[in-house]
Amino acid sequence: MYFKITGLLFALFIANAACAAERDEPIQPLAAPVVTNPAKVKLGKKLFFDPRLSKSGFISCNSCHNLSMGGSDNLKTSIGHNWQQGPINSPTVLNSSLAIAQFWDGRAADLKTQAGGPIANPIEMASSHELAVSVLRTIPGYVAEFKTVFGSEGIDIDRITEAIAAFEETLVTPDSRFDHWLKGDDKALDERELAGYMLFRNSGCVACHNGPAVGGTSFQKMGVVEPYITSSAAAGRADVTGNDDDRFNFKVPTLRNVELTYPYFHDGEAATLEQAVEVMGRLQLGRKFTAREVSDIVAFLKTLTGRQPAFVLPRLPPSSNDTPRPLPFGKE
Amino acid sequence: MYFKITGLLFALFIANAACAAERDEPIQPLAAPVVTNPAKVKLGKKLFFDPRLSKSGFISCNSCHNLSMGGSDNLKTSIGHNWQQGPINSPTVLNSSLAIAQFWDGRAADLKTQAGGPIANPIEMASSHELAVSVLRTIPGYVAEFKTVFGSEGIDIDRITEAIAAFEETLVTPDSRFDHWLKGDDKALDERELAGYMLFRNSGCVACHNGPAVGGTSFQKMGVVEPYITSSAAAGRADVTGNDDDRFNFKVPTLRNVELTYPYFHDGEAATLEQAVEVMGRLQLGRKFTAREVSDIVAFLKTLTGRQPAFVLPRLPPSSNDTPRPLPFGKE
Numbered sequence: 001m002y003f004k005i006t007g008l009l010f011a012l013f014i015a016n017a018a019c020a021a022e023r024d025e026p027i028q029p030l031a032a033p034v035v036t037n038p039a040k041v042k043l044g045k046k047l048f049f050d051p052r053l054s055k056s057g058f059i060s061c062n063s064c065h066n067l068s069m070g071g072s073d074n075l076k077t078s079i080g081h082n083w084q085q086g087p088i089n090s091p092t093v094l095n096s097s098l099a100i101a102q103f104w105d106g107r108a109a110d111l112k113t114q115a116g117g118p119i120a121n122p123i124e125m126a127s128s129h130e131l132a133v134s135v136l137r138t139i140p141g142y143v144a145e146f147k148t149v150f151g152s153e154g155i156d157i158d159r160i161t162e163a164i165a166a167f168e169e170t171l172v173t174p175d176s177r178f179d180h181w182l183k184g185d186d187k188a189l190d191e192r193e194l195a196g197y198m199l200f201r202n203s204g205c206v207a208c209h210n211g212p213a214v215g216g217t218s219f220q221k222m223g224v225v226e227p228y229i230t231s232s233a234a235a236g237r238a239d240v241t242g243n244d245d246d247r248f249n250f251k252v253p254t255l256r257n258v259e260l261t262y263p264y265f266h267d268g269e270a271a272t273l274e275q276a277v278e279v280m281g282r283l284q285l286g287r288k289f290t291a292r293e294v295s296d297i298v299a300f301l302k303t304l305t306g307r308q309p310a311f312v313l314p315r316l317p318p319s320s321n322d323t324p325r326p327l328p329f330g331k332e
Numbered sequence: 333m334y335f336k337i338t339g340l341l342f343a344l345f346i347a348n349a350a351c352a353a354e355r356d357e358p359i360q361p362l363a364a365p366v367v368t369n370p371a372k373v374k375l376g377k378k379l380f381f382d383p384r385l386s387k388s389g390f391i392s393c394n395s396c397h398n399l400s401m402g403g404s405d406n407l408k409t410s411i412g413h414n415w416q417q418g419p420i421n422s423p424t425v426l427n428s429s430l431a432i433a434q435f436w437d438g439r440a441a442d443l444k445t446q447a448g449g450p451i452a453n454p455i456e457m458a459s460s461h462e463l464a465v466s467v468l469r470t471i472p473g474y475v476a477e478f479k480t481v482f483g484s485e486g487i488d489i490d491r492i493t494e495a496i497a498a499f500e501e502t503l504v505t506p507d508s509r510f511d512h513w514l515k516g517d518d519k520a521l522d523e524r525e526l527a528g529y530m531l532f533r534n535s536g537c538v539a540c541h542n543g544p545a546v547g548g549t550s551f552q553k554m555g556v557v558e559p560y561i562t563s564s565a566a567a568g569r570a571d572v573t574g575n576d577d578d579r580f581n582f583k584v585p586t587l588r589n590v591e592l593t594y595p596y597f598h599d600g601e602a603a604t605l606e607q608a609v610e611v612m613g614r615l616q617l618g619r620k621f622t623a624r625e626v627s628d629i630v631a632f633l634k635t636l637t638g639r640q641p642a643f644v645l646p647r648l649p650p651s652s653n654d655t656p657r658p659l660p661f662g663k664e
Binding site for chain 2: 085
C-alpha cells in the first residue's frame, strides 16, 4: 500500500513537471553552478577575500565586489588605494561568468584575465603581479594549498587568477522568482510584476537585456535615441579599440540581482531603479514610460533577485616572518 | 549484549574524563560561547559587516577586525575614512568579551559602548550616530529585523550597538591545542611547546598574560624595566584619566590567536612574534631570552590558536530609495 501511494505520487510529480514546461522567452532561467574542482574553488574564495593581494593589505576583490551586497560596492565609483576615486561603477561579480567579456569595456576576454587587472592597477589594489606572487609564496598555508590544487609546487599569477576565476564561476544566482515563472510557475509573479515583464519585453528592453543573465551578451551604445550626458571620462569600447565609432559602447550589464547592485550605469549616476528605467526608456528606446509603467518594470526587475552565494567566511592562512608587509601609507 | 557493551564504554568514558582533570595553571581553557539570543546575534553579524555604518559606505567593523584574519587587520595602524592613518594597532575582536574594558586604553567599559566609537570617529568610519540610525531606518529589511529582535518598532544607536556586541560576544575561540593540554591531554603539546609554556609561566609572563584570554584582565605599564621607545603618540590610560602616572599603561592584550594578529604592540612596531617576545622579556621582565628560548615561547604561543568563528557570510538587506547615499569623496 505504502509503495503504491508513493508510486502514484511520483507519477503525479513527473506529470506535473512535464506540464510546467519552460516558457519560450528571450530570457532563460539560470542554471545552478556546477562545481568540478571544489578544492580550486575553495582556494579561489580565500584569494578573493585576501587583502594581501593589494599593496595596502586593506583591499581585496571582495572590497568592491562585496558578496554581502550583490557582488558590488553600492558606490557610484569605487574607492581604490590611497582612497583614489575609480573611473567607473564596479560591476557585480555575480553571474559574471555568463558575460561575453569582462569590465564595462570588455577589455578582458574572461574572468581569469580580469582577475589580474585590479591587483596591479595603481588606482585599485596598487600591487603588482610580482609582489602578489611573492606575498603568497611566503605564506605556508597557501604554498601547501596551491600544491594540492594544481598537483605541483609553485605559485604564479596564472595559478592565482585561475583559482579566483574558478571561485567566481560559482557565483551564479539561480532560483529567482522570475526563474520560477520562466519554468512554468504562474504564481511566481503577481499581476504588476507580470505586467512589468510584458512591458519590458514588448518595449524592446530585451533586445539588449536577454539570455540567462538578462544582459551581458553584447556591447551597445549608451544613448541611442538621445545622447547620454555625463561627466565620466569612460569611453567604453573606444578605449579598447581606439576606434571613435565605439565611443560609449559599453557591455550591457546583467540585470540579475539588479535590486542589490545600485547605483546604476557605468558612471553610477542613476541612484534608483526608477531613474535607470526612465533614462533607459528615453535614451535607448525613445520611449517616455509613465510613472506607472516605470513602477511595473521595477516590480518585475526585483523578481530577478536570485539565491545569493552562501558559504562560510573563509579563514586566511597567516603570513610568515618572510612575507612582505603591506605598505598602506608608503612609508612604513 | 549491545547495551552491556555500550554501558561499559560509557563507564570507561566517564572514568577517563575524570582522570584527565583540568590542570591548575594561571591560564584557563576557553569555554565555547553560549548563544542566548540567536536572532540578535544574526542581526549583529549583519551590522558588523555593513559598510553603510560608515560615511563612505566602504568601511565596516570587519574592515579593521577582519574575521578572516584573526579579527584584526594585520596592519601596524589602521586605515580610516579618506585613507587616514589611525593612531593605534587594531586589537583583535576575538575573545574581546573577556577583557576588563575595551580599546587599548580601556576607555569603553564594554563591547556595546565600544561599538559606538568607530562609527562616529572622524578618522575611522567617519559617520555619526544620527546618520547611521537614519541609514538603517530606511532599509526595510533592517526595520523588520530590529522589530523581531527587540520586540517593538524602532532603530536607535542603543539597539544597533547592543546587537553588534551580542554578535561579538560569540567570537570566542575555544579548542586550541593549549586548551586540550590544559584539560589534561598530555599529547596536545610537543616538547618544545611545553618547554616554551614552562618558560612563559616561570619567567613571569603570566603575571600579566593570565586567565582564559591569556591577557585582557589588567592595565600595565609598557616598559617596566627599560622604557619603551616609540614614535606613537598614544599614551594609554593617561589619555583617559588625565593622570600622567598612567602614561604608557595599556590594556594587556589577549594572546589567544596571537599567531594570526600580527603585527604586535599598541603601535604595531613588532612585526614578528619573535620580536615581540624578545622586547617583552627585556622591557617588562629585564630578561634577555636566548634565541632558543624565544623560539620555544613562540612555539607555545602558536598553540593558542583556537577554533575560529565559522559562519555563513551575511547577506545585507538592500538600501531603499530613501536611504542616505554614502559620501566617500564628500562631493557626490
